[in-house]
Amino acid sequence: MTTTTVNRPTSALASHGTTVTGTWTLLQFMLRRDRIRFPAWTLGLSLLLTYFATALDAIVQSPEDLEGLSGFSGSPAGALFGGPGFGFDDLTIERFLAGQYGLYVAIGAGLMGLLTVVRHTRAEERTGRAELIRANVVGRYAQLTAALTLTAVMAVLVAMLIGAMMIGRGFDAGGSLLFGVSIGAVALAFAGIATVTVQLSEYPRAASGMAGAALGAAFVLRGLGDMAAVQGSGPSWLSWLSPIGWSQQTAPFVHDRWWPLVISLTFATATATAGYALSARRDFGAGLVPPRPGAPRAAAWLASSFALAFRLQRASLIGWSAALLVAGLAYGSFIQPLLDGFADAPDDLIAIMGGSDNLLAGYLGMMGLTMALTVGVYAVLAVQALRAEEADGRLEPVLATAVSRPQWIGSHAAVTAVGVPWLLLVSGFGMGIGAAASTGDGTLIGELLLGHLAHTPAVWLVLATATLLYAAAPRTLPAIWVVLGYGLIAGYFAPILDIPDTALHLSPFEHIGEYPLQDVNVVAVLVLTLLAGLLVQTAVAAFRRRDLVSSA
Structure with a gap:
C-alpha cells in the first residue's frame, strides 16, 4: 500500500492568519x-x-x-x-x-x-x-x-x-x-x-x-x-x-x-x-438588501432597446426626481429671507446680482444654473453606468440578439436625454412652489420652470461629450467631470475671480442666459442642441468601430 502525502501550504498559512491578513499586500x-x-x-x-x-x-x-x-x-x-x-x-x-x-x-x-x-x-x-x-x-x-x-x-x-x-x-x-x-x-x-x-x-x-x-x-x-x-x-x-x-x-x-x-x-x-x-x-x-425578484416573463413593452434602457434607468430617475423636488422646495422656501439679507449689501454685489430692482431675478437665475449643474451629474453617472454594463459582461448577451450597437448606445443616450428636461422641470416646479409660498407671488412658478428648462441644451452637450468619451476611449470618461467642475467655477465665481470672457465661454452653461435675470438666448439653445446631436452621432460611429472590453 502506498501512502501519498499532500502538502497544503495555503491551509497551514490560513490557520495562522487573522481577519486582516493580506491587508498590506x-x-x-x-x-x-x-x-x-x-x-x-x-x-x-x-x-x-x-x-x-x-x-x-x-x-x-x-x-x-x-x-x-x-x-x-x-x-x-x-x-x-x-x-x-x-x-x-x-x-x-x-x-x-x-x-x-x-x-x-x-x-x-x-x-x-x-x-x-x-x-x-x-x-x-x-x-x-x-x-x-x-x-x-x-x-x-x-x-x-x-x-x-x-x-x-x-x-x-x-x-x-x-x-x-x-x-x-x-x-x-x-x-x-x-x-x-x-x-x-x-x-x-x-x-x-x-x-x-x-x-x-x-x-x-x-x-x-x-x-x-x-x-x-x-x-x-x-x-x-x-x-x-x-x-x-x-x-x-x-x-x-x-x-x-x-x-x-x-x-x-x-x-x-x-x-x-x-x-x-x-x-x-x-x-x-x-x-x-x-x-x-x-x-x-x-447585499444585506436583496434585489427584488423579477417577473417570470418580461412585459411586452420591454421588447425594444429603448424600453430596456428606460427600465435600467427607471430607479435612478425616480430617486433623482424625489431628491431634486425636495431640494427645490427647501431652497425656494428661503427666497424671502435671502432677499431681506441683501438689504445692506454693497453696491458692487447688488450689481452682480442684477441690480437693486432685480435681486429676485438674479437669485432665481443662479438657482437655475445650480440645478442644471446637478442634473449634469445625473447625465454623467448615466453614461458611467454604460461602462459598467459593458465591463460586467451584460452588454455582450444583449448585442447577441437583434439589438445593434447603434441601437444600444443610442437608446441609452435618448433615455438620458429625455430624463434631463424632466429633472429640470421637477426641480423648477419644486422651487417654484417653495418660492411662491415664501413670497406670495404665484407667477414665480412659471418663471422658474422656464429658467430651469432653458438649461437643457447645455446639459445635453455635457451628456453628448460624456457619451463620445465612453464610445471612443472609455478610460478617458472621468475627464468629463472637469467640464462640470469648470461650469461650477465659472457660474458661481466668475464675478469674484475676474475670469476673462474668452475663458468664461468655454463653459456650455454660460451661453443660454440665466432666466429670468437674462433673456434666453435662442441662438445658443439651437447651437448647443445641434452640437450635442453631432457629438452623439460621432459617438455612435466610434462605438461601432472599437472592441468591447470585459473588465474596467
Whole structure:
C-alpha cells in the first residue's frame, strides 16, 4: 500500500492568519491601481484651492475690495453657497478662502472618500476580482481595511498639502493646519458612510448612489442651517447634522476650534465599525438588501432597446426626481429671507446680482444654473453606468440578439436625454412652489420652470461629450467631470475671480442666459442642441468601430 502525502501550504498559512491578513499586500495593489487617481484627487483638490487663493490675491487690492466680498458672504445667500461666515465682519483673505471656498473643496474630499471605498470593495466583488483574491490567504476584513487605509492616506495627504500651501502663502500656521485637517475629516466621514452602503447593495452604482445622496443631504442641511444662523432665526442646528458642517464649525483663522473634528472622527469610526459588523452578516458578493425578484416573463413593452434602457434607468430617475423636488422646495422656501439679507449689501454685489430692482431675478437665475449643474451629474453617472454594463459582461448577451450597437448606445443616450428636461422641470416646479409660498407671488412658478428648462441644451452637450468619451476611449470618461467642475467655477465665481470672457465661454452653461435675470438666448439653445446631436452621432460611429472590453 502506498501512502501519498499532500502538502497544503495555503491551509497551514490560513490557520495562522487573522481577519486582516493580506491587508498590506492589498494596499500596495490598490496604490498600483490608483497610480493616476491617487495624485489626481490629492493634487487636484489642493491645486483647486491654490487657484482660488491666487485669484483672490490678484483681485483684492484694497480694504474696499474685501468689504465688497464680505457683503455677499455674510448674507443668507452667501451662507447657502459658502458657509456660516465666521469672521466676515473683519474679513481677511484667509478667512474668505476658508469660509467661502472651503465648502467646495470639502465636497470634493467627500466624493474622494466615498468613491475610493466603493471602487475597492463593492466594485471588486461585482467584477469577480475580489473572489480570486479571497481564494488566497486573505482575511475577511482585509479588503475593506486596505480600502479604508488608502482613503485615510489620501485624506492625510490632502490635509498636509492644503495646510502647506496656505502656510507657504504666509497665513497663520495653526489656522492653515486646522483648515487642511477639516477638509481631510470630511473625506473620512463619507468614507465611513460608504463603508455601510457597500454592505447594503450588491451593486456598486447603488452603493455610491446612496453615499452620494448622503453627501447631497449634508450639503442641504448645512446650507439651511447656515442660512438660518446668518439671518438670526430658524433651525440653525441643522448645520450640526452635517459632516460638512462639523468641519466648517472649526472656524479656521477665527476661533480655531479643533473639537468639532472629534465629532467627525467619532462619526467616521462609528460608521466604519458598523460597516465591518454588517459585512460579517452578509454572503460574499451579496447585499444585506436583496434585489427584488423579477417577473417570470418580461412585459411586452420591454421588447425594444429603448424600453430596456428606460427600465435600467427607471430607479435612478425616480430617486433623482424625489431628491431634486425636495431640494427645490427647501431652497425656494428661503427666497424671502435671502432677499431681506441683501438689504445692506454693497453696491458692487447688488450689481452682480442684477441690480437693486432685480435681486429676485438674479437669485432665481443662479438657482437655475445650480440645478442644471446637478442634473449634469445625473447625465454623467448615466453614461458611467454604460461602462459598467459593458465591463460586467451584460452588454455582450444583449448585442447577441437583434439589438445593434447603434441601437444600444443610442437608446441609452435618448433615455438620458429625455430624463434631463424632466429633472429640470421637477426641480423648477419644486422651487417654484417653495418660492411662491415664501413670497406670495404665484407667477414665480412659471418663471422658474422656464429658467430651469432653458438649461437643457447645455446639459445635453455635457451628456453628448460624456457619451463620445465612453464610445471612443472609455478610460478617458472621468475627464468629463472637469467640464462640470469648470461650469461650477465659472457660474458661481466668475464675478469674484475676474475670469476673462474668452475663458468664461468655454463653459456650455454660460451661453443660454440665466432666466429670468437674462433673456434666453435662442441662438445658443439651437447651437448647443445641434452640437450635442453631432457629438452623439460621432459617438455612435466610434462605438461601432472599437472592441468591447470585459473588465474596467
